[in-house]
Amino acid sequence: xxxxxxxxxxxxxxxxxxxxxxxxxTGAINLSQGFPNFPVDPLLVELLEKNxxxxxxxxxxxxxxxxxMTQVSKLIYDNYQRNIDASSELLITAGAxxxxxxxxxxxxxxxxxxxxxxxxxxxxxxxxxxxxxxPVHVQLGDDFLPDWDRIEGVISSKTKMIITNNPxxxxxxxxxxxxxxxxxxxxxxxxxxxLLSDEVYEFIHFEKEHISAHTVTSLxxxxxxxSSFGKTFHITGWKMGYLVAPEKLMVEIKKVHxxxxxxxxxxxxxxxxxxxxxxxxxxxxxxxxxxxxxxxxLLKDSNFELLPCEGTYFQTVNYKAISQQNDVEFxxxxxxxxxxxxxxxxxxxxxxxxxxxxxxxxxKNDETLISATKILCQI
Ligand code: PMP
Ligand code: GLN
Numbered sequence: 001x002x003x004x005x006x007x008x009x010x011x012x013x014x015x016x017x018x019x020x021x022x023x024x025x026t027g028a029i030n031l032s033q034g035f036p037n038f039p040v041d042p043l044l045v046e047l048l049e050k051n052x053x054x055x056x057x058x059x060x061x062x063x064x065x066x067x068x069m070t071q072v073s074k075l076i077y078d079n080y081q082r083n084i085d086a087s088s089e090l091l092i093t094a095g096a097x098x099x100x101x102x103x104x105x106x107x108x109x110x111x112x113x114x115x116x117x118x119x120x121x122x123x124x125x126x127x128x129x130x131x132x133x134x135p136v137h138v139q140l141g142d143d144f145l146p147d148w149d150r151i152e153g154v155i156s157s158k159t160k161m162i163i164t165n166n167p168x169x170x171x172x173x174x175x176x177x178x179x180x181x182x183x184x185x186x187x188x189x190x191x192x193x194x195l196l197s198d199e200v201y202e203f204i205h206f207e208k209e210h211i212s213a214h215t216v217t218s219l220x221x222x223x224x225x226x227s228s229f230g231k232t233f234h235i236t237g238w239k240m241g242y243l244v245a246p247e248k249l250m251v252e253i254k255k256v257h258x259x260x261x262x263x264x265x266x267x268x269x270x271x272x273x274x275x276x277x278x279x280x281x282x283x284x285x286x287x288x289x290x291x292x293x294x295x296x297x298l299l300k301d302s303n304f305e306l307l308p309c310e311g312t313y314f315q316t317v318n319y320k321a322i323s324q325q326n327d328v329e330f331x332x333x334x335x336x337x338x339x340x341x342x343x344x345x346x347x348x349x350x351x352x353x354x355x356x357x358x359x360x361x362x363x364k365n366d367e368t369l370i371s372a373t374k375i376l377c378q379i
Contacts, residue, residue: 027339051267094241203285294366
């Protein structure tokens with residue numbers, strides 16, 4: 001074979017892998033890739049052990065275990081008072097990444113435009129490109145909230161989908177009721193656009209309520225919502241999540257899902273089904289709020305400027321008072337010289353716009369947060 005044509009010529013290794021690897025090599029405290037470093041709930045481990053002893057080691061039904069689907073439907077009803085028909089509107093997925101990839105592959109055709117709001121999570125664009133679609137990137141405002149004029153300005157007859165992410169990674173910002181209402185009005189004016197709402201941090205929010213796309217009933221016939229058990233139960237390595245979509249779209253999504261994974265890890269599904277009956281997601285916000293507050297209080301006298309953090313487990317900071325380096329170089333130096341790893345925000349921008357802002361993950365035990373901030377305060 002002489003020539004090999006890359007389908008993703010501009011894609012390299014993700015920043016999460018790069019920075020976690022650098023942290024390993026340099027011995028830096030890893031506040032880069034988003035994952036907790038504290039133990040999971042012992043009850044979850046106990047249920048996992050119990051389920052591993054049972055006869056749950058063969059394929060689950062394609063869309064998910066009926067028991068888990070019942071529990072997820074209940075979770076959605078309890079939190080958003082939305083009744084979904086699990087058999088036609090719910091799909092258990094191998095994390096939100098697979099939910100997003102499968103939905104895009106199923107619904108986007110060559111030439112379709114997909115609006116992506118930057119800074120954007122890294123898995124959206126490659127999925128659109130692989131489907132033959134055209135990613136249309138729109139920069140969020142300097143406050144990382146939607147600039148509705150800019151968004152409306154890129155809508156065309158080819159626009160097939162808009163991908164939103166609320167609470168937002170990497171900024172930690174959350175949409176107001178006005179933002180959700182504006183999106184609703186915009187999409188009511190443009191009735192062929194599908195909304196793909198990435199809500200993996202739906203339960204990690206602090207002073208503000210999360211306004212889920214589940215509550216926007218006028219759009220539910222063309223809204224896909226995805227969530228991740230990785231975030232909700234501190235188990236990012238399990239790669240478990242789900243998506244909700246109206247039957248018409250779900251029929252297409254399932255066609256791809258059955259050949260993409262067919263069905264998702266059976267022991268994990270059985271365990272999550274049991275665990276959902278004994279756990280309370282409403283404690284998650286306060287749990288992470290304490291970590292955010294600790295991290296913020298330890299950094300308040302540093303030369304980093306703390307930016308608003310309303311949800312997720314990410315704190316963004318501006319480092320303009322410390323350095324004029326670009327954010328990628330700054331993060332490299334931070335890891336190599338100071339031994340703290342962070343994520344540069346510019347890599348989430350198609351334009352590579354560098355705002356001298358970096359992201360720290362505070363889903364860490366207090367000891368880690370204390371050690372890291374001690375270093376950061378000396379810079
Ligand atoms: N979307 C966003 C915004 C994320 O931060 C993540 C987490 N890494 C994902 C999707 C993917 O979630 P999962 O790990 O469940 O695939
Ligand atoms: N979502 C995680 C983050 O934002 C990373 C997940 C991954 O490594 N793909 O840090």
